[in-house]
Amino acid sequence: MSTAELDAALSQAYEAGFVTDIETETLPPGLDEKVIEYISVKKNEPDFLRQWRLNAFHRWQTMREPRWAHVHYEPIDYQGLIYYAAPKRRSETEIDPKLLETYEKLGVPVHERAALAGVAVDAVFDSVSVLTTFKDKLAEAGVIFCPISEAVQKYPELVQKYLGSVVPPGDNFFAALNSAVFSDGSFVYVPKGVRCPLELSTYFRINTARTGQFERTLIIADEGSYVSYLEGCTAPMRDEHQLHAAVVELIALEGAEIRYSTVQNWYPGDEEGRGGVYNFVTKRGLCAGRGAKISWTQVETGSAITWKYPSVILKGDDSVGEFYSVALTRGRQQADTGTKMIHLGRNTRSTIVSKGIAAGHSQNAYRGLVRINPGASGARNYTQCDSLLIGPHCGAHTFPYIESRNPRAIVEHEASTSRVSEEQLFYCRQRGIDPERAVALIVGGFCKDVFQKLPLEFAVEAGKLLEVSLEGSVG
Amino acid sequence: MMLTIRNLTVAVEGRRILDGLDLDIAAGEVHALMGPNGAGKSTLANVLAGREGYEVLEGKALLDGQDLLTMEPEARAQAGLFLSFQHPVEIPGVSNLQFLRTALDCLRKARGEPPLDSAALLRAAREAAQLLGLPADFLKRGVNEGFSGGEKKRNEILQMLLLEPRFVILDEPDSGLDVDALKLVAAGVNRLRRPDRAFLIITHYPRILEYVRPDRVHVLHGGRIARSGEAELAHQIEAGGYAAVLEGSVA
Numbered sequence: 001m002s003t004a005e006l007d008a009a010l011s012q013a014y015e016a017g018f019v020t021d022i023e024t025e026t027l028p029p030g031l032d033e034k035v036i037e038y039i040s041v042k043k044n045e046p047d048f049l050r051q052w053r054l055n056a057f058h059r060w061q062t063m064r065e066p067r068w069a070h071v072h073y074e075p076i077d078y079q080g081l082i083y084y085a086a087p088k089r090r091s092e093t094e095i096d097p098k099l100l101e102t103y104e105k106l107g108v109p110v111h112e113r114a115a116l117a118g119v120a121v122d123a124v125f126d127s128v129s130v131l132t133t134f135k136d137k138l139a140e141a142g143v144i145f146c147p148i149s150e151a152v153q154k155y156p157e158l159v160q161k162y163l164g165s166v167v168p169p170g171d172n173f174f175a176a177l178n179s180a181v182f183s184d185g186s187f188v189y190v191p192k193g194v195r196c197p198l199e200l201s202t203y204f205r206i207n208t209a210r211t212g213q214f215e216r217t218l219i220i221a222d223e224g225s226y227v228s229y230l231e232g233c234t235a236p237m238r239d240e241h242q243l244h245a246a247v248v249e250l251i252a253l254e255g256a257e258i259r260y261s262t263v264q265n266w267y268p269g270d271e272e273g274r275g276g277v278y279n280f281v282t283k284r285g286l287c288a289g290r291g292a293k294i295s296w297t298q299v300e301t302g303s304a305i306t307w308k309y310p311s312v313i314l315k316g317d318d319s320v321g322e323f324y325s326v327a328l329t330r331g332r333q334q335a336d337t338g339t340k341m342i343h344l345g346r347n348t349r350s351t352i353v354s355k356g357i358a359a360g361h362s363q364n365a366y367r368g369l370v371r372i373n374p375g376a377s378g379a380r381n382y383t384q385c386d387s388l389l390i391g392p393h394c395g396a397h398t399f400p401y402i403e404s405r406n407p408r409a410i411v412e413h414e415a416s417t418s419r420v421s422e423e424q425l426f427y428c429r430q431r432g433i434d435p436e437r438a439v440a441l442i443v444g445g446f447c448k449d450v451f452q453k454l455p456l457e458f459a460v461e462a463g464k465l466l467e468v469s470l471e472g473s474v475g
Numbered sequence: 476m477m478l479t480i481r482n483l484t485v486a487v488e489g490r491r492i493l494d495g496l497d498l499d500i501a502a503g504e505v506h507a508l509m510g511p512n513g514a515g516k517s518t519l520a521n522v523l524a525g526r527e528g529y530e531v532l533e534g535k536a537l538l539d540g541q542d543l544l545t546m547e548p549e550a551r552a553q554a555g556l557f558l559s560f561q562h563p564v565e566i567p568g569v570s571n572l573q574f575l576r577t578a579l580d581c582l583r584k585a586r587g588e589p590p591l592d593s594a595a596l597l598r599a600a601r602e603a604a605q606l607l608g609l610p611a612d613f614l615k616r617g618v619n620e621g622f623s624g625g626e627k628k629r630n631e632i633l634q635m636l637l638l639e640p641r642f643v644i645l646d647e648p649d650s651g652l653d654v655d656a657l658k659l660v661a662a663g664v665n666r667l668r669r670p671d672r673a674f675l676i677i678t679h680y681p682r683i684l685e686y687v688r689p690d691r692v693h694v695l696h697g698g699r700i701a702r703s704g705e706a707e708l709a710h711q712i713e714a715g716g717y718a719a720v721l722e723g724s725v726a
Binding site: 421422423424426427428429430431432433434435437441442444445446447448449 | 524525526527547548549551552553557558560563564565566567568569573574577578581582585617618634638
């Protein structure tokens with residue numbers, strides 16, 4: 001089978017590429033203190049937050065874009081971007097039917113009567129959250145799930161205590177930018193001992209052209225609680241690049257567990273590399289107390305460029321961090337993604353399983369850091385990085401960094417690189433399987449360890465994304 | 476005729492492996508193809524199935540009147556051709572059951588049939604696994620992943636039983652098998668023997684032909700069928716080697 005055929009098999013149309021025709025309220029392009037003041041006033045924020053944003057902005061002005069990642073792109077004109085865009089509200093209570101249509105078209109269950117009754121959804125459109133489902137049912141359990149702009153109003157003490165506590169505004173260039181201009185995102189608080197009765201889900205949609213999306217997500221799991229959170233992302237097909245610079249902070253207190261899953265399908269650009277989303281995201285979790293657990297699972301198929309390292313700081317003794325990742329790049333896509341596991345507490349454990357699939361002319365890099373601090377006696381890490389190459393023009397790279405400062409820690413690293421072989425393809429085709437499904441089948445098998453970690457609804461979506469019919473419906 | 480091959484001439488890397496081969500197989504028949512190492516037995520199997528890397532210089536191969544050599548490999552499979560591989564490849568992480576379901580879906584779709592009900596497939600697959608002496612968890616394991624040689628061969632037969640092809644090529648289904656496993660493989664083949672189905676068994680050893688009685692035995696030599704006969708021909712080969720049966724043949 002030729003490379004061209006393989007590429008064709010992998011370059012399915014981007015189904016989420018439509019534009020919603022809706023009236024929006026947008027700021028003119030450009031960024032200065034006035035823009036930040038405008039956003040802060042628009043959201044009726046308390047003074048501490050306005051000041052926090054401004055401090056972040058001043059910090060950002062002194063910083064430079066990171067250049068160490070294995071990605072290449074033209075310089076971004078930050079003054080050419082729009083920093084606030086919101087669909088106009090027709091009334092306080094009514095949601096524009098076009099918005100509902102948009103989410104329905106994308107398969108997001110925005111009606112509470114929908115079939116996926118086990119999932120509560122927060123839908124974010126450009127810069128604002130447009131609706132949140134099942135709030136009442138969650139409130140009965142004491143779980144707070146709302147747009148972060150609403151949390152700022154209703155629970156300012158929680159926001160002030162935790163915002164920036166895991167990813168400080170000056171952490172990196174993109175985190176600083178986000179801290180200055182973040183517009184919306186989700187807020188979750190699960191009280192002590194509560195097992196969140198629903199899967200929580202946020203669906204991010206960039207619609208307006210030239211708009212940066214800067215969402216901010218903050219999840220706090222109090223002692224002994226449990227929550228599973230899913231996020232999905234899409235954007236219309238546009239010829240120019242769109243910037244998405246999100247920050248996600250997770251805090252798991254003693255004995256709490258947070259599972260965070262992402263199916264990222266931002267518009268990847270066309271075959272020549274025109275357009276597509278720059279996905280420059282900072283995600284980090286803190287296992288603050290003993291026995292806390294944070295698990296990241298990501299399926300990354302979209303974006304022109306992905307720069308993203310969901311990480312865990314293992315501060316509490318016996319805490320656990322996990323990272324399961326599938327990153328598929330094709331066309332001209334570039335991904336530099338991985339994780340950081342920072343072991344501070346005793347007997348902390350972390351697991352990293354990364355599956356990178358590169359096709360077309362894409363570049364796919366795993367970058368990971370495992371750091372064992374002197375106090376982390378008995379710490380253990382297991383890392384497995386597998387790369388699968390499809391065709392002769394793509395590249396897979398692995399950049400593992402291990403810093404162990406405690407002789408009693410155990411760090412294991414395994415890596416492999418393989419190709420979808422002609423033998424495998426021929427074997428499938430001899431059984432009557434067409435090449436597209438054969439490639440999807442082989443890739444799906446390669447990703448199995450990670451797919452098994454996804455909540456069922458997302459496993460289905462991830463499977464569809466890779467045209468994989470998942471195992472498990474039989475036997 | 477179910478399968479008609481005329482004047483098939485095939486080169487690999489410029490070297491002629493098959494040179495004017497003719498072969499006819501009627502529905503309901505089992506033919507054995509024998510011949511010394513390097514005679515081109517596997518080449519014939521691969522060319523019929525559509526593997527890349529073989530240059531067809533001349534000739535044709537028809538399955539039920541359809542010109543196989545112009546078809547994509549999956550179209551040949553959908554037309555009813557099944558190749559039991561000599562060296563089946565591993566597909567890590569894809570379970571046997573998932574693989575079977577995908578293949579069946581594709582085959583049925585091509586025939587305009589609705590997808591097979593999952594429960595029915597599972598039942599049929601379990602029964603086939605049992606017939607072949609394969610353990611219960613076999614269907615959940617990755618395709619050929621870490622299988623022993625014998626398990627791989629039996630997995631090919633398992634797939635054959637479930638996909639129910641019209642024309643089956645078995646490329647050395649017996650190599651590396653002990654006598655018990657050989658009997659199981661033979662039982663699988665015999666189970667599928669029907670008036671509207673045909674088999675071509677490629678083998679070095681007459682042993683399997685004790686258990687699957689062939690209607691015809693052919694000897695491949697010099698790039699074509701050099702000698703054909705009844706089942707008895709296999710015994711002559713066993714007794715006297717290829718030299719004895721090829722003496723005086725055209726090649």
